Amino acid sequence: MRRRRFFAWGLGAAACLAGGAAGCGTQRVGAGAAGLRTRFAIIPEGRRWARAGLLFSGAAREAGYQLGPGTKITLSGLPALAAAELNNDHTLLTATTPLSRLSGEVEVVVVPGDSGFKDFQDFGAHLLADPARTPLAGRPQGGPDHLLFGLIAKGLGADTRQVDYTGYPNHQETATALSSGKAAAATGLLSDWRSGIHREQVRALAVSSARRVPELDVPTLLESGVRVDYAEWTAAFGPEGMTEDTREAAIGMCDDVTGSSAWDAACRSEGWISIPLSGDDFVVWLASEVERTRAVMRDLGLVDTTKATTCWGSCGNGH
Known part of the structure; x- marks a missing residue:
């Protein structure tokens, strides 16, 4: 291999960005008693997700949510997942409560x-x-x-x-x-x-997408004979150990946002693809994405192939 410049994004606590979406909170207006009791703070996992945090928060406001402090909902994604695997650190699957995939x-x-x-x-x-x-x-x-x-x-x-x-x-x-x-x-x-x-x-x-990009006459990898559907995705994660009521309220908020016209418009403006997937379905998909990431890293010789990689938090060795 040639010179090594390793991925540096980690999974530490994200700092709130002054004046932007980072650190803003949300509370659903008229979402029932459970929704009214639950307040969230939307925080990007660093600068890479600052724009997503800003637009997600804006769409949440338009969907009827108000700002206020509360449970942290972190926006993160594939770069952080890859960094954790590369450094044998806790992954988004084991160190958080996965809520919803948002965009790619x-x-x-x-x-x-x-x-x-x-x-x-x-x-x-x-x-x-x-x-x-x-x-x-x-x-x-x-x-x-x-x-x-x-x-x-x-x-x-x-x-x-x-x-x-x-x-x-x-x-x-x-x-x-x-x-x-x-x-x-x-x-x-x-x-x-x-x-x-x-x-x-x-x-x-x-x-890399499953479908061609509008206004760009370029085939997909799938059309080119390579069975790869790939996007640098962004998703929402709650803190580890969320109560079921809080998790359900947070998932409901994510569903409201990703189903809104404001989020759809934001994705079109930024050139993102909207790929919503929430709750247990997202957890299953994320597990497969973790395994795919680990497998390709092993294939490339980036990680130790002798270590077990399927315990997902139960073996105590950082998986």
């Missing part, structure tokens, strides 16, 4: 505008034949971009241990590596690459 950001595989790879099939054939000589780039090692390339390599049948990936601290450095020839292909959030695609500085080979 589509990733895209890109190559330089003058690349010899005409389409994803050309790129995939090269990666399958010689992964060690197909230099790839994205954000920090062990993060969502790296994991996506691992899933692509596995889906193609390539030797994932040979994947040549360099992680960079931000999109700008990734773009520079791609344009300078240090990388043959890169991946990252479509929102970051969209302007380069429109200016034809880079060409998009495939998007």
Whole structure:
């Protein structure tokens, strides 16, 4: 592997951001006695989720919720989950009360505008034949971009241990590596690459979502023969040990928000996909996402393959 820039986001308590959605609280007006007794504080798990926190809180207000202190509802997502797995820390599944999946950001595989790879099939054939000589780039090692390339390599049948990936601290450095020839292909959030695609500085080979992105004539990975449906998702989590009444009230709030026209408009404006899933269904999905993340990290050689990875909190070794 090339130089190692590991994911740094953790799962510690998020600080409230002054003047924004962080630290704001919510109370349902007219939601029945249980709703009126339950008050929530919506807190992003760091800057990565500050915008989501702001828009979620705005949609909550429009849905009839008022601000006020109370039980913390943290907005976090895949980057934090990946960081916890990489550092053998407690995961979002075991250190919180999962409430609801909210939204996702589509990733895209890109190559330089003058690349010899005409389409994803050309790129995939090269990666399958010689992964060690197909230099790839994205954000920090062990993060969502790296994991996506691992899933692509596995889906193609390539030797994932040979994947040549360099992680960079931000999109700008990734773009520079791609344009300078240090990388043959890169991946990252479509929102970051969209302007380069429109200016034809880079060409998009495939998007990670199950459906094509409107106004972008680019196939999905699924259409390209790779069974991967992937998004950098954001979700809502309560504190560990929530009472059932509080959990149900919080899930109800999340359902109200994700079902609202305000949230739908916010997602369209930000270029997010709305992917609501709440309660027990979300817990089941999250467990599968944890296992998928662990599996691809093992495939890439990022974590110790000798450790048990399916106890999910019962074995005391941090899983």
